[in-house]
Amino acid sequence: MKKILTYLLLIIVSIYIILPLYVLLATTFKPLEEIGISDMWKLPKNWSLSGFIKAFKKLAPNLKNSFYLTIPATIISSLIGSINGYVFSKIKFKSANLIFAIILFGMFIPYQSILFPLIRFLQSIKLYGTISGLILVHVVYGIPITTLIFRNYYSEVPDELVEAAYIDGAGFFKTYSKVLFPISLPAFVVVIIWQFTNIWNEFLFAVTVTSSPEKQPVTVALVNLAGSQVVEWNVQMAGALLTALPTLLVYFFLGKYFIRGLLAGSVKG
Amino acid sequence: MLINPRGETLKKKNLIIGITVVFPSIVAIAIFVYGFISWTLRVSFSNWNSFSSLLRGIYKFVGFRNYERLFQDYRFQTDLWNTLFFTIFFLLGTIALGILMATLVDKGLKGSRIFQNLFLFPMAISFVVTGTVWSWIFAPGTLPNNPQGINLLFTKLGLEKLMWGWYTSTDSLGHFNVALIPVIIAATWQLAGYTMAMYLAGLRGIPDDIIEAAKVDGANEWKIFWKIKMPLLTPITLSALIILGHISLKIFDLVFAMTGSGPNFVTDVPAIYMFELTFRSNRYAMGSAIAIIMLLFVAVVIIPYLVTSLRGGKR
Numbered sequence: 001m002k003k004i005l006t007y008l009l010l011i012i013v014s015i016y017i018i019l020p021l022y023v024l025l026a027t028t029f030k031p032l033e034e035i036g037i038s039d040m041w042k043l044p045k046n047w048s049l050s051g052f053i054k055a056f057k058k059l060a061p062n063l064k065n066s067f068y069l070t071i072p073a074t075i076i077s078s079l080i081g082s083i084n085g086y087v088f089s090k091i092k093f094k095s096a097n098l099i100f101a102i103i104l105f106g107m108f109i110p111y112q113s114i115l116f117p118l119i120r121f122l123q124s125i126k127l128y129g130t131i132s133g134l135i136l137v138h139v140v141y142g143i144p145i146t147t148l149i150f151r152n153y154y155s156e157v158p159d160e161l162v163e164a165a166y167i168d169g170a171g172f173f174k175t176y177s178k179v180l181f182p183i184s185l186p187a188f189v190v191v192i193i194w195q196f197t198n199i200w201n202e203f204l205f206a207v208t209v210t211s212s213p214e215k216q217p218v219t220v221a222l223v224n225l226a227g228s229q230v231v232e233w234n235v236q237m238a239g240a241l242l243t244a245l246p247t248l249l250v251y252f253f254l255g256k257y258f259i260r261g262l263l264a265g266s267v268k269g
Numbered sequence: 270m271l272i273n274p275r276g277e278t279l280k281k282k283n284l285i286i287g288i289t290v291v292f293p294s295i296v297a298i299a300i301f302v303y304g305f306i307s308w309t310l311r312v313s314f315s316n317w318n319s320f321s322s323l324l325r326g327i328y329k330f331v332g333f334r335n336y337e338r339l340f341q342d343y344r345f346q347t348d349l350w351n352t353l354f355f356t357i358f359f360l361l362g363t364i365a366l367g368i369l370m371a372t373l374v375d376k377g378l379k380g381s382r383i384f385q386n387l388f389l390f391p392m393a394i395s396f397v398v399t400g401t402v403w404s405w406i407f408a409p410g411t412l413p414n415n416p417q418g419i420n421l422l423f424t425k426l427g428l429e430k431l432m433w434g435w436y437t438s439t440d441s442l443g444h445f446n447v448a449l450i451p452v453i454i455a456a457t458w459q460l461a462g463y464t465m466a467m468y469l470a471g472l473r474g475i476p477d478d479i480i481e482a483a484k485v486d487g488a489n490e491w492k493i494f495w496k497i498k499m500p501l502l503t504p505i506t507l508s509a510l511i512i513l514g515h516i517s518l519k520i521f522d523l524v525f526a527m528t529g530s531g532p533n534f535v536t537d538v539p540a541i542y543m544f545e546l547t548f549r550s551n552r553y554a555m556g557s558a559i560a561i562i563m564l565l566f567v568a569v570v571i572i573p574y575l576v577t578s579l580r581g582g583k584r
Contacts, residue, residue, distance in 0.1 A: 103294070108515055109564060114306060116309055166280060219398075237405070262463060
């Protein structure tokens with residue numbers, strides 16, 4: 001009886017969670033003739049890829065931009081986070097905790113509060129409106145979270161391990177490359193997934209730092225696509241599906257690590 | 270532990286290298302976070318409310334004038350009320366649903382894992398995608414004869430009475446614009462799974478013997494949940510409130526993609542107003558003032574959290 005009630009509730013909650021997914025998929029694969037509003041809740045009678053192909057043609061350059069942005073930004077910010085995490089967890093220097101807290105605050109601020117100066121700054125160094133500019137932005141504002149995840153990860157590594165390396169005469173970088181880096185894979189996976197997802201999904205920087213449509217990441221292109229009345233619904237939903245697909249695939253295959261990153265985001269020392 | 274002198278000097282050397290390594294990051298944060306915030310603060314006290322005044326570049330200090338103007342502005346007042354109600358209902362909805370999901374999944378019935386993954390997948394999706402899809406679901410259509418989205422579903426189920434304008438409605442209860450309800454539903458959809466994950470981590474940390482002892486004492490599940498589990502989960506609830514609360518204070522993408530400001534600003538939020546002032550009408554000083562107000566809201570929530578969280582984290 002209790003079991004049945006639990007399943008019943010699980011199914012009710014699932015309907016809420018699946019509803020948008022259903023609409024998204026059902027609409028994406030409808031042919032043009034079937035996308036009338038009255039058919040919105042029906043499954044396609046004839047499954048068609050026409051909407052998907054049309055959306056792909058429209059969004060392909062922006063998808064490419066998003067990859068050009070997300071991949072380098074993710075790699076660079078993971079490496080920075082790793083070396084920072086090493087210092088903040090293993091090298092005890094004065095007021096390290098205070099400095100860490102001051103860095104960490106940067107991950108919670110509303111980016112509106114730095115946006116106007118940021119744009120002026122990017123304009124002055126000629127990176128405004130470029131993917132490189134966006135990479136710089138995501139690397140810098142990624143420092144707090146990536147440092148946090150690596151710091152927490154390395155805190156679990158016994159200090160003695162690092163100190164033993166020092167006694168053996170290994171220097172700072174050698175200790176990092178021989179002791180810490182080889183055991184860092186799990187942390188790298190968490191950070192890479194976290195940064196990839198966040199940078200791919202990001203919108204505020206994307207819409208303000210890039211101005212010309214051919215430089216825009218896919219999130220901006222999707223909003224512009226949906227904002228134009230002339231575009232058919234199946235194309236819009238296909239666009240939404242295309243935008244979501246890379247991070248969904250990451251979640252599907254590496255969900256376990258994704259959740260770890262998620263929970264690291266709620267700080268915990 | 271380090272007795273040999275070589276190790277001692279090496280330790281000192283490593284300290285210097287270590288500080289040198291993190292130094293660029295510290296400088297970057299100092300400039301990009303704190304420097305830029307001060308810059309925004311300075312702009313918010315200026316008269317840079319047109320492109321030409323910015324070009325001239327002459328800084329004129331006008332004190333709190335931009336802030337005064339904002340607080341007298343109907344649109345900004347609406348934004349503040351919207352933020353308040355959005356935050357309250359979004360927090361209530363997300364936390365309640367998160368707890369429900371976590372307790373259901375935690376029962377460990379067959380298939381729990383699948384449900385858990387399903388509930389969490391919205392977190393992997395962009396707010397922009399969420400907004401686009403929910404915007405179509407809640408588009409009201411032309412009432413009463415040409416309903417769309419949810420309204421259409423209602424007619425098919427014979428529930429015509431439930432049809433309404435959703436995010437296009439200009440009705441309000443006191444200062445609560447009911448058009449926010451669909452936006453809250455979409456935001457809850459996205460973040461309930463995240464809250465579930467936090468509570469699941471907490472629930473799994475509760476030692477079994479505490480629960481067993483309570484069962485022996487004859488407590489039923491309801492009582493165990495409210496009297497034992499919930500009090501033990503208070504730190505999780507607090508974290509969830511703060512993390513979700515600060516997300517809702519700066520919410521932008523979801524509203525931007527889903528509804529925009531709406532008729533008579535029923536679904537407007539400070540972030541959207543800031544965006545339009547700064548990037549559409551060149552009123553940089555006014556936009557900066559909103560940005561600073563948003564920052565203050567977030568700081569009030571986050572700073573105490575950071576302080577206690579990092580202190581507690583010291584082992």
